[in-house]
Amino acid sequence: xxxxxxxxxxxxxxxxxxxxxxxxxxxxxxxxxxxxxxxxxxxxxxxxxxxxxxxxxxxxxxxxxxxxxxxxxxxxxxxxxxxxxxxxxxxxxxxxxxxxxxxxxxxxxxxxxxxxxxxxxxxxxxxxxxxxxxxxxxxxxxxxxxxxxxxxxxxxxxxxxxxxxxxxxxxxxxxxxxxxxxxxxxxxxxxxxxxxxxxxxxxxxxxxxxxxxxxxxxxxxxxxxxxxxxxxxxxxxxxxxxxxxxxxxxxxxxxxxxxxxxxxxxxxxxxxxxxxxxxxxxxxxxxxxxxxxxxxxxxxxxxxxxxxxxxxxxxxxxxxxxxxxxxxxxxxxxxxxxxxxxxxxxxxxxxxxxxxxxxxxxxxxxxxxxxxxxxxxxxxxxxxxxxxxxxxxxxxxxxxxxxx
Numbered sequence: 001x002x003x004x005x006x007x008x009x010x011x012x013x014x015x016x017x018x019x020x021x022x023x024x025x026x027x028x029x030x031x032x033x034x035x036x037x038x039x040x041x042x043x044x045x046x047x048x049x050x051x052x053x054x055x056x057x058x059x060x061x062x063x064x065x066x067x068x069x070x071x072x073x074x075x076x077x078x079x080x081x082x083x084x085x086x087x088x089x090x091x092x093x094x095x096x097x098x099x100x101x102x103x104x105x106x107x108x109x110x111x112x113x114x115x116x117x118x119x120x121x122x123x124x125x126x127x128x129x130x131x132x133x134x135x136x137x138x139x140x141x142x143x144x145x146x147x148x149x150x151x152x153x154x155x156x157x158x159x160x161x162x163x164x165x166x167x168x169x170x171x172x173x174x175x176x177x178x179x180x181x182x183x184x185x186x187x188x189x190x191x192x193x194x195x196x197x198x199x200x201x202x203x204x205x206x207x208x209x210x211x212x213x214x215x216x217x218x219x220x221x222x223x224x225x226x227x228x229x230x231x232x233x234x235x236x237x238x239x240x241x242x243x244x245x246x247x248x249x250x251x252x253x254x255x256x257x258x259x260x261x262x263x264x265x266x267x268x269x270x271x272x273x274x275x276x277x278x279x280x281x282x283x284x285x286x287x288x289x290x291x292x293x294x295x296x297x298x299x300x301x302x303x304x305x306x307x308x309x310x311x312x313x314x315x316x317x318x319x320x321x322x323x324x325x326x327x328x329x330x331x332x333x334x335x336x337x338x339x340x341x342x343x344x345x346x347x348x349x350x351x352x353x354x355x356x357x358x359x360x361x362x363x364x365x366x367x368x369x370x371x372x373x374x375x376x377x378x379x380x381x382x383x384x385x386x387x388x389x390x391x392x393x394x395x396x397x398x399x400x401x402x403x404x
Contacts, residue, residue, distance in 0.1 A: 016072060016126050023120050024072070028065035031116060035061050035109040042108060045101065053096050061109060068113070068137050099149045103142060110138040161211070163187060168228035168235050171197070172284070177274040184273055189224060193239045194271055197279040198255060198299060199287045200264035202234040210234065217258040221251045233287070234259060237276055241269060256299040263290040264299040285314050307390040318394050322404060325375045325388060326395025332374055337392075339367040343379050344389050 036058050039046045046054070097105075113134045121127035163183055170180040181191050202210050210229055214236055218225040224239035238255055241248060256264040265286035267279030286302035289309040296305070309317035329337040339357060343364065346352040354361040368379050375391075377384035398404040 016129055017122060020120055020122055020126055021069060021072060024117075025066070025069045027120065028069060029062060031113060032058065032062040032065040034116065035065075035112045038108050038112050039105055043101075043104065046105070049096065057097075057105070061105075064109070064141055065113075068134065071137050071140070072133055099146065102145045102149065106138060106141050106145060110134060113138075160187060161207075164226055165228040168226050168237060169230070171226075171237060171273075171276045172230070172235060172280045174277040174281075177277075180276075181274060184226065187226070189226065189239065189273060191274070192272055193224070194241045194269055195273050195276040195279060196238045196252070196269045197267040197276060197283045198236045198238060198252070198259075198264060199233055199267075199280075199283045200256070200259035200299075201232065201262045202229050203258060203260045213258045214255075217255055221254050223251065223255075225255075235280065237273070237280075252299050263287065263296060265290055265302055265305070266299045267302050282316070285309050285312075285317065288312060289314065289317075307387050310390060310394055318398065321387075321391040321394045322398055325377065325391035326398075327404070328374050329371060329392070330395070332370075336367055336371055336374075339364060340371050340379055340388060341392060343368060344385060344392075348380065348385065 036054070039057075040054075046057075049057075114131060117130040117134055118127045121130055164187055167180055167183045167187065167189075169175075170183070185191055203213050204210050207229060211227065214225060214227045214234075218238070226237040228235050236255065236258070238251070240251075252266050265283045267281070267283030267286070270276055270279050282302035286300065286305040286309060289305050289312045290296050290300060292308035292311060293300075293305065302309075303320070306317045306321050310321055329340060339353070342356045343350075343353040346356060350361050350364055354364050357364065372378045372384075375388070377388050377391075379385055379388055395404065
């Protein structure tokens with residue numbers, strides 16, 4: 001050792017001297033401002049942004065310019081440093097500017113940097129290093145922007161899913177209709193659209209799979225939907241009229257494919273979403289009672305399950321059986337009701353019924369047709385015969401209790 005001190009070596013980063021890095025650091029603000037100026041000239045939509053939004057973009061650009069210098073000092077921290085450019089961005093930035101527009105801004109900023117960075121290089125080697133560095137950094141920034149937008153989209157999707165679940169839960173529970181309508185409107189639902197509630201088993205235990213199945217089916221039939229998995233049941237609100245007509249029945253049938261195996265019950269179609277609670281109540285009552293009809297179609301309307309619902313203790317089903325069948329038959333006169341009762345008691349044998357009533361079989365046929373016009377139930381059909389029998393029984397019990 002000669003006692004002399006070895007000269008201190010200045011570390012180089014990406015082939016750049018410490019002096020060049022300091023110059024870049026001091027110029028990061030001007031580089032960001034130059035980038036914003038180019039954006040205002042070349043991007044018409046950017047110039048139309050409000051001042052506060054342009055200021056936010058400037059802050060992000062300045063953070064990105066400063067991050068470039070930090071990235072040049074330590075490229076191993078590239079991902080961490082570049083994402084910082086977006087970390088402090090307003091949460092609503094992705095609503096102001098689309099991902100395509102954001103990538104366009106990054107491209108213009110890279111062009112500005114490519115034009116001005118060579119002036120900071122002390123040598124040709126540094127010039128090449130700066131150009132290569134800004135291209136690599138620009139790629140990192142583009143990926144960071146994509147990640148930021150993806151995260152924002154996921155957050156909005158999660159929020160929308162929670163809001164949708166609140167709407168469907170409110171419909172099922174019968175919450176104040178104003179709160180349900182306002183939330184549904186925020187999800188893009190037309191408040192004046194008719195609604196039908198479908199209930200059944202979810203096709204999967206994975207929520208995204210359930211959402212995909214339901215929404216894909218809804219897209220195919222061209223109807224808006226709201227859905228929520230509530231425990232072991234899936235509740236789907238289908239928008240648009242679905243009462244009557246082959247096409248409307250086909251829509252419900254195609255939507256039922258989104259459910260797992262097992263019964264699917266559709267409530268009545270109501271004029272607006274504000275009345276959807278009635279449809280949900282009917283559908284859920286039908287779902288509890290459908291086990292009593294093993295041969296029920298899929299989907300089955302809640303109104304077609306009135307006998308099973310009445311037997312399970314549904315007071316609304318009892319009321320409907322009385323109002324739509326028992327009372328109209330009684331009000332039509334004792335002859336018509338007696339004919340239906342005699343036909344059912346005879347086991348559906350026309351001649352036996354005619355002998356019991358001391359009339360011609362054609363008279364029985366005429367009266368049964370008249371009863372069918374009045375109630376919508378054909379006594380000669382096995383299923384309708386069950387509906388008539390239970391309706392008449394419920395009617396007698398209601399009268400005995402003084403409820404009619």
